[in-house]
Amino acid sequence: MRSSAPEAEFAPILENAAAKGRVILVCEHASNAIPARWGDLGLTADQRQAHIAWDPGALALAKGLMRRLDAVLIHAPVSRLVYDCNRAPDMAGAMPARSEVHDIPGNFVISPAERLARTEAVYLPWASALHGLIARRVALGLAPVIVTLHSFTPVYFGKSRAVEFGIIHDNDPCFAAALQDAALSQTDLRAEINQPYSAADDVTHTLRLHATPYGLPNAMLELRNDLIATDAACEAMAETLAPVINMGLEEIQRQAKAS
Amino acid sequence: MRSSAPEAEFAPILENAAAKGRVILVCEHASNAIPARWGDLGLTADQRQAHIAWDPGALALAKGLMRRLDAVLIHAPVSRLVYDCNRAPDMAGAMPARSEVHDIPGNFVISPAERLARTEAVYLPWASALHGLIARRVALGLAPVIVTLHSFTPVYFGKSRAVEFGIIHDNDPCFAAALQDAALSQTDLRAEINQPYSAADDVTHTLRLHATPYGLPNAMLELRNDLIATDAACEAMAETLAPVINMGLEEIQRQAKAS
Numbered sequence: 001m002r003s004s005a006p007e008a009e010f011a012p013i014l015e016n017a018a019a020k021g022r023v024i025l026v027c028e029h030a031s032n033a034i035p036a037r038w039g040d041l042g043l044t045a046d047q048r049q050a051h052i053a054w055d056p057g058a059l060a061l062a063k064g065l066m067r068r069l070d071a072v073l074i075h076a077p078v079s080r081l082v083y084d085c086n087r088a089p090d091m092a093g094a095m096p097a098r099s100e101v102h103d104i105p106g107n108f109v110i111s112p113a114e115r116l117a118r119t120e121a122v123y124l125p126w127a128s129a130l131h132g133l134i135a136r137r138v139a140l141g142l143a144p145v146i147v148t149l150h151s152f153t154p155v156y157f158g159k160s161r162a163v164e165f166g167i168i169h170d171n172d173p174c175f176a177a178a179l180q181d182a183a184l185s186q187t188d189l190r191a192e193i194n195q196p197y198s199a200a201d202d203v204t205h206t207l208r209l210h211a212t213p214y215g216l217p218n219a220m221l222e223l224r225n226d227l228i229a230t231d232a233a234c235e236a237m238a239e240t241l242a243p244v245i246n247m248g249l250e251e252i253q254r255q256a257k258a259s
Numbered sequence: 260m261r262s263s264a265p266e267a268e269f270a271p272i273l274e275n276a277a278a279k280g281r282v283i284l285v286c287e288h289a290s291n292a293i294p295a296r297w298g299d300l301g302l303t304a305d306q307r308q309a310h311i312a313w314d315p316g317a318l319a320l321a322k323g324l325m326r327r328l329d330a331v332l333i334h335a336p337v338s339r340l341v342y343d344c345n346r347a348p349d350m351a352g353a354m355p356a357r358s359e360v361h362d363i364p365g366n367f368v369i370s371p372a373e374r375l376a377r378t379e380a381v382y383l384p385w386a387s388a389l390h391g392l393i394a395r396r397v398a399l400g401l402a403p404v405i406v407t408l409h410s411f412t413p414v415y416f417g418k419s420r421a422v423e424f425g426i427i428h429d430n431d432p433c434f435a436a437a438l439q440d441a442a443l444s445q446t447d448l449r450a451e452i453n454q455p456y457s458a459a460d461d462v463t464h465t466l467r468l469h470a471t472p473y474g475l476p477n478a479m480l481e482l483r484n485d486l487i488a489t490d491a492a493c494e495a496m497a498e499t500l501a502p503v504i505n506m507g508l509e510e511i512q513r514q515a516k517a518s
Contacts (some may be wrong), residue, residue: 089398119398128387139348139378208474
């Protein structure tokens with residue numbers, strides 16, 4: 001398939017484009033790369049490796065799921081601290097001045113021109129490619145299902161988080177509910193709906209922009225990152241979650257036929 | 260501003276791109292042009308001039324409003340019978356086999372490959388350019404308001420339509436309600452909400468895809484096409500509606516401040 005934005009410097013990366021499965025895996029926080037034009041944003045090397053810069057483990061987990069589900073995968077090539085592709089350009093979190101307990105000095109003062117430049121460099125190529133991917137599959141009658149993949153830090157503002165697998169929805173809770181049922185019946189994971197965040201925290205921009213307008217089943221999956229800290233752990237988690245996602249798909253297909 | 264899809268053969272047309280006003284005018288059915296590769300779709304010359312191929316008067320009205328509101332305007336260069344940019348690729352109306360009492364022979368059998376080809380040729384460049392226009396203005400803090408402009412036939416399936424000015428909304432009715440109040444107080448037009456169509460008829464795809472995800476005020480305006488049948492009538496209608504839209508904008512600004 002032709003990319004919608006072949007000229008983009010920071011074009012998203014598309015894998016398994018000819019996938020036969022319904023699922024489109026989306027990984028907005030796959031990379032902690034900060035392109036040279038933004039220097040180091042005033043961060044230490046440790047900070048640039050930390051969860052504030054990306055979602056550790058999310059991409060490796062996504063690739064494991066991609067292979068098991070025969071899913072297409074799209075992931076962003078730039079750190080969320082430059083532009084968080086799961087945020088609209090006017091949201092504070094799109095180019096955050098602070099993330100958890102960390103200041104982001106390079107984002108303290110962002111002029112309208114700089115906000116526009118980052119939107120054009122990172123967000124528009126991302127949105128155009130993801131929209132093109134979805135619309136092409138809608139045109140072909142492939143009934144896409146949108147699954148975004150994230151990880152969260154086990155300790156946030158000094159507090160431990162008990163949830164292991166968060167399943168977040170926007171307006172349509174059906175697929176998220178089916179996934180939680182499957183996770184609770186098939187795994188030992190502590191699986192909770194709308195934890196550790198919910199749509200009220202502005203985390204469902206991708207779902208709102210790309211799934212809801214087409215009426216596509218969708219959910220945002222959040223794994224606690226200590227459970228996917230190594231490549232082997234990511235593979236094991238993909239092995240655990242692939243049947244959960246397949247069960248969720250079967251349930252929404254059953255509901256669609258019954259309605 | 261750089262186009263998101265400079266390579267597109269049927270790229271949408273952008274006018275007054277540096278406009279200072281909040282309103283983005285959108286005209287999906289501006290043109291009745293059928294590019295050569297689709298022949299005449301099996302239609303007579305009269306049919307290709309009729310309301311089934313486009314919204315007569317909508318573009319001239321949009322240009323009149325563009326000048327009076329200092330609004331940016333985007334319009335599609337291809338007939339809705341090739342691809343209706345106000346429809347998702349899986350909707351029957353995207354490439355209709357029948358429109359009102361007219362068969363569209365060239366759309367009787369559309370293979371998945373042809374559906375994909377039209378989506379790529381017309382819909383994706385349109386959606387990418389409109390999204391880019393909106394996201395850039397959101398990034399710049401220009402608080403865009405989306406107004407789509409349409410016209411409808413005075414006689415439909417043999418029945419006369421009394422409504423003159425239809426104001427259609429999707430999930431958020433606020434701007435539509437403000438516009439109806441303004442129209443009823445400032446004009447003699449018979450102005451009705453969700454007439455002659457409503458969101459249930461799949462006519463709000465543009466609003467759902469481009470306005471709702473960003474929380475932007477939005478409405479779809481429908482003028483009965485006998486009221487905008489000449490250039491002079493379009494200019495007169497623009498002169499009538501520009502203050503209506505400005506009053507509607509003032510009202511939603513007042514509501515935003517009060518909340």
